[in-house]
Amino acid sequence: MTEHAAITVEGLCHSYGSKPVLNELSFTLEKGKVYGILGANGAGKTTLINLLLGRLKPTAGKINILNMQAGSVQAKAKVGAMLQVGSLPGSLTVEEQLTLFASYHSAPLTIAKALRLCDLNQHRDKAFNQLSGGLKQRLLFAIAIIGNPEIVFLDEPSLAMDVSARKQMWQTIGALKAQGKTVLLTTHYMEEAEALSDELFILSKGHIVAQGSAAELSQSMQVSEVSFRYNDSLESIQKQLNKWRWQLDEGIAKTRCSAPNELLKAAFNAGFECQQLSVKPSSLEQTFMTLNKQEQAA
Numbered sequence: 001m002t003e004h005a006a007i008t009v010e011g012l013c014h015s016y017g018s019k020p021v022l023n024e025l026s027f028t029l030e031k032g033k034v035y036g037i038l039g040a041n042g043a044g045k046t047t048l049i050n051l052l053l054g055r056l057k058p059t060a061g062k063i064n065i066l067n068m069q070a071g072s073v074q075a076k077a078k079v080g081a082m083l084q085v086g087s088l089p090g091s092l093t094v095e096e097q098l099t100l101f102a103s104y105h106s107a108p109l110t111i112a113k114a115l116r117l118c119d120l121n122q123h124r125d126k127a128f129n130q131l132s133g134g135l136k137q138r139l140l141f142a143i144a145i146i147g148n149p150e151i152v153f154l155d156e157p158s159l160a161m162d163v164s165a166r167k168q169m170w171q172t173i174g175a176l177k178a179q180g181k182t183v184l185l186t187t188h189y190m191e192e193a194e195a196l197s198d199e200l201f202i203l204s205k206g207h208i209v210a211q212g213s214a215a216e217l218s219q220s221m222q223v224s225e226v227s228f229r230y231n232d233s234l235e236s237i238q239k240q241l242n243k244w245r246w247q248l249d250e251g252i253a254k255t256r257c258s259a260p261n262e263l264l265k266a267a268f269n270a271g272f273e274c275q276q277l278s279v280k281p282s283s284l285e286q287t288f289m290t291l292n293k294q295e296q297a298a
């Protein structure tokens with residue numbers, strides 16, 4: 001493990017009984033970076049986080065957290081987590097919960113700072129039971145960072161958060177990164193994955209099927225999204241440029257192709273004016289969907 005590594009995972013496997021869920025995963029997460037794990041429902045994202053936290057024991061393989069064993073008392077002291085099942089004592093207020101969790105750590109954030117970072121100041125006196133789903137998420141996020149951890153695991157953190165709370169959380173994650181902390185998050189929101197992550201992992205059928213920045217993943221698909229204004233019918237463009245499958249959306253014709261030059265040549269030869277022409281690499285969402293489809297078919 002190098003001094004820059006926050007987490008190293010080698011040959012990690014996990015099965016629930018006879019059902020394999022993760023198969024031979026190996027990767028390194030560097031300090032001071034934000035990592036996103038993408039995967040369809042049931043791909044094994046939560047299982048991976050539980051293994052990294054030491055809440056589950058691997059069937060095989062090694063996990064090293066800041067040169068310590070996952071789940072050891074020393075490793076736990078350096079890690080904060082926001083999990084999907086986050087139940088708290090119902091009658092304690094936001095402030096009381098944070099005070100309680102802060103007391104478990106040797107050098108926690110102040111309660112005032114945690115309240116501010118998670119935009120919870122005006123809700124500090126509300127009991128957990130009285131909080132809306134989004135506010136409960138904000139409190140769980142505050143609890144994940146109250147111990148001032150070196151590594152933060154966030155399992156679908158923005159679920160149920162409104163737009164402003166989500167943006168506030170994004171800013172806080174950016175601030176954690178700027179302080180050299182490592183963040184690993186799972187999300188189903190591609191926009192969130194793209195905005196936050198230095199590097200993404202796509203999990204499918206127990207394997208990492210792609211890894212890299214959002215731009216790298218999109219470019220690796222070698223598929224472009226081409227669109228231009230088209231004032232006729234879908235049937236008409238489909239007939240004239242029949243090598244590609246077209247969509248027509250409010251006067252904009254769109255398609256995906258691996259050779260945009262060939263398409264544009266065909267369009268110009270056919271006399272298309274191609275106003276508002278746009279040629280972009282495949283979006284992260286499209287890349288994710290294509291990779292998943294390929295893996296399911298394999």
Ligand SMILES: Nc1ncnc2c1ncn2[C@@H]1O[C@H](COP(=O)(O)OP(=O)(O)OP(=O)(O)O)[C@@H](O)[C@H]1O
Pocket residue numbers: 016021039040041042043044045046047048
């Ligand atoms: N305690 C368990 N016992 C048996 N099988 C489990 C258990 N927990 C999860 N699984 C199974 O393991 C697989 C991976 O589940 P996991 O929750 O890790 O997926 P996920 O990628 O986090 O899914 P989601 O996006 O829906 O949260 C699923 O098929 C799930 O049914």
